[in-house]
Amino acid sequence: MIDRRTLIGGAAAMSLTGPLRPAAPAFVSHRPKPADRRFVSPAVEREIAAVTKRIGDPELAWMFGNCYPNTLDTTVFMGTVDGKPDAFVITGDIDCMWLRDSSAQLHPYLPLARKDAALRTLFRGLIARQARSILIDPYANAFMHDPSARTNLGWAMHDKTDMKPGVGERKWEVDSLCYPMWIAHGYWEATGDAVPFDALWADAARASIRTFREQQRKDGPGPYRFQRASNIPSETMMLDGYGPPSRPVGMIHCGFRPADDACILPFLIPSNIFAVSALRKLAIVANAARHDAALAREAAALADEVDAALRQYGTMRDTDGQTMWAYEVDGLGNALFMDDANVPSLSGLAYLGCVPRDDALWRRTAERAWSNRNPYFFKGKAAEGIGSPHTWLRQIWPMAIVMHALNALNAAGASDDATVAQCLAWLKAGHGGTGFMHESFDQEDSTKFTRTWFAWANGLFGELILDVAARRPALLKG
Structure with a gap:
C-alpha cells in the first residue's frame, strides 16, 4: 500500500520537468487565471500589488506573487x-x-x-x-x-x-x-x-x-x-x-x-x-x-x-x-x-506567540536547534537549515528557514539583517525553478524536493516578505 511519503515524494519528483518552471528570461506568474481562482480577496490583491513594487529583485517579487495568494487561489472551497x-x-x-x-x-x-x-x-x-x-x-x-x-x-x-x-x-x-x-x-x-x-x-x-x-x-x-x-x-x-x-x-x-x-x-x-x-x-x-x-x-x-x-x-x-x-x-x-521544522517547533515558539522574543531560555534553545547539536540540522551547497525525520536526512525545510529569518528579524534589539538576507537568498535558491516553496529540498541540490503544492509553506514565505517589507524594507531593494 502506498504511504503518504511515497505519494508526495513521487509527485514532486515527476513535476521537476513540468510546466512549473518559469519561462526565461521573464518570470511569468504561476497563479491560476482569475476565473480559475478558488477565492478572491480585493485586499490581498491590493497587498500583492503594493508589496511587489517594493521588491527590487524580480525573482523574489515573482516568488512572492506566486506564493502569498496560493492558499486563496488553490485550496479554498x-x-x-x-x-x-x-x-x-x-x-x-x-x-x-x-x-x-x-x-x-x-x-x-x-x-x-x-x-x-x-x-x-x-x-x-x-x-x-x-x-x-x-x-x-x-x-x-x-x-x-x-x-x-x-x-x-x-x-x-x-x-x-x-x-x-x-x-x-x-x-x-x-x-x-x-x-x-x-x-x-x-x-x-x-x-x-x-x-x-x-x-x-x-x-x-x-x-x-x-x-x-x-x-x-x-x-x-x-x-x-x-x-x-x-x-x-x-x-x-x-x-x-x-x-x-x-x-x-x-x-x-x-x-x-x-x-x-x-x-x-x-x-x-x-x-x-x-x-x-x-x-x-x-x-x-x-x-x-x-x-x-x-x-x-x-x-x-x-x-x-x-x-x-x-x-x-x-x-x-x-x-x-x-x-x-x-x-x-x-x-x-x-x-x-532535537528540533523538527514543523511548527510548533522549538524554533517556532516566538512566532506562535508562546514566548517573548527576548526570552533567554527560548533563545538559548533556538540557537542550539540551529546547530549541529540538532541531529536534523543540515548544511550543504544549496542551503543550511532544519529538516525532519519525516523527509529523512539531508532534506532542509523552507519552513525552518522562514522561522530562522523571522527570529532574526524580530530579535530583541536590532534586527540581524545579515541573517535575514542570507535566509532570503537560501529561499530564493531553494524553489527549484518552480517559483513556489516546497516541503523540503536536498541540501546539495534544490531541484530535488518534496511536494510541489504545499500551501502552508507558500503562505509562510509570503508572511516573511510582508514582515521584511514592514520592518526592514531596505533588504528587499535588491
Missing part, C-alpha cells in the same frame, strides 16, 4: 451550512483539511480581514468548519470535505483506531487542537468580530479541553489508540497503540508530532508550550467575545497546570551545563533534544 459560511481548506496536494495547516494557511491574511468583508466571511467559515470537525472527533488531525464520507487516504484506510465518517486521518497531535484556538484568537484580535464564536464554537472548545484532560492520563491511558501496518516505524504507535509510557505529571500526552511522525517520548514540549498559550488565548476569546466566564476559567486552569508541569519537567541541561527546553520528555527523567 466555500459553501454554506445552516445558512452560515463554510470554508474547507485543503493542504494542497492532499485534498483533506488538516486543522493545523488550514489555520496556518489563513494566518497571513489576518491583518487584512478587518477591512475586507470577503476575508471575514472566509475566516468565519473556517472557524465554523473547524468546530464541526472537532466535534466529529477531537483526536483526528485531518478531515474530509463531506462529513459523511469515509477516508479516501490510502495510507489511512486500514488503521486500527476508531475511524469515524468525516475523518481523513486519526493521528492524535496536540497541536491539532491548539491551532483552531490560535487562529480564532488571531481573528478576534484583528477584527473584534464576535459572530463566529457561537454555541457551536464553544462546544468544540469544551471538547478540546476535555480531550487535553483525557490525555494528561492521570487515570489511565484514555480512549485513544492508534496502530498502522507500515514499514516506517514512526507511522504507528507502540504498546498496543497507546504509545510510549509516561508518568502523569500534568503535561499532555501526544501521539504524533506536527510532521505526523510518532513521538519517541510522549510529552512533546513545543506542543505542550503551544497548548498553554492557545488555552490562554481561548480564555480571552471566551471572555471577550462570548462573555463565557466558565469556559474561560476552564481553559485558564488547564493552561496553568500544564505550564507548571513544563517548568518542572520540560527542560534539560546541555553538555555545557546550560538549561534549555527539551524536545520530548516522559516525566520519568528521560529527555530528547
Whole structure:
C-alpha cells in the first residue's frame, strides 16, 4: 500500500520537468487565471500589488506573487451550512483539511480581514468548519470535505483506531487542537468580530479541553489508540497503540508530532508550550467575545497546570551545563533534544506567540536547534537549515528557514539583517525553478524536493516578505 511519503515524494519528483518552471528570461506568474481562482480577496490583491513594487529583485517579487495568494487561489472551497459560511481548506496536494495547516494557511491574511468583508466571511467559515470537525472527533488531525464520507487516504484506510465518517486521518497531535484556538484568537484580535464564536464554537472548545484532560492520563491511558501496518516505524504507535509510557505529571500526552511522525517520548514540549498559550488565548476569546466566564476559567486552569508541569519537567541541561527546553520528555527523567521544522517547533515558539522574543531560555534553545547539536540540522551547497525525520536526512525545510529569518528579524534589539538576507537568498535558491516553496529540498541540490503544492509553506514565505517589507524594507531593494 502506498504511504503518504511515497505519494508526495513521487509527485514532486515527476513535476521537476513540468510546466512549473518559469519561462526565461521573464518570470511569468504561476497563479491560476482569475476565473480559475478558488477565492478572491480585493485586499490581498491590493497587498500583492503594493508589496511587489517594493521588491527590487524580480525573482523574489515573482516568488512572492506566486506564493502569498496560493492558499486563496488553490485550496479554498466555500459553501454554506445552516445558512452560515463554510470554508474547507485543503493542504494542497492532499485534498483533506488538516486543522493545523488550514489555520496556518489563513494566518497571513489576518491583518487584512478587518477591512475586507470577503476575508471575514472566509475566516468565519473556517472557524465554523473547524468546530464541526472537532466535534466529529477531537483526536483526528485531518478531515474530509463531506462529513459523511469515509477516508479516501490510502495510507489511512486500514488503521486500527476508531475511524469515524468525516475523518481523513486519526493521528492524535496536540497541536491539532491548539491551532483552531490560535487562529480564532488571531481573528478576534484583528477584527473584534464576535459572530463566529457561537454555541457551536464553544462546544468544540469544551471538547478540546476535555480531550487535553483525557490525555494528561492521570487515570489511565484514555480512549485513544492508534496502530498502522507500515514499514516506517514512526507511522504507528507502540504498546498496543497507546504509545510510549509516561508518568502523569500534568503535561499532555501526544501521539504524533506536527510532521505526523510518532513521538519517541510522549510529552512533546513545543506542543505542550503551544497548548498553554492557545488555552490562554481561548480564555480571552471566551471572555471577550462570548462573555463565557466558565469556559474561560476552564481553559485558564488547564493552561496553568500544564505550564507548571513544563517548568518542572520540560527542560534539560546541555553538555555545557546550560538549561534549555527539551524536545520530548516522559516525566520519568528521560529527555530528547532535537528540533523538527514543523511548527510548533522549538524554533517556532516566538512566532506562535508562546514566548517573548527576548526570552533567554527560548533563545538559548533556538540557537542550539540551529546547530549541529540538532541531529536534523543540515548544511550543504544549496542551503543550511532544519529538516525532519519525516523527509529523512539531508532534506532542509523552507519552513525552518522562514522561522530562522523571522527570529532574526524580530530579535530583541536590532534586527540581524545579515541573517535575514542570507535566509532570503537560501529561499530564493531553494524553489527549484518552480517559483513556489516546497516541503523540503536536498541540501546539495534544490531541484530535488518534496511536494510541489504545499500551501502552508507558500503562505509562510509570503508572511516573511510582508514582515521584511514592514520592518526592514531596505533588504528587499535588491
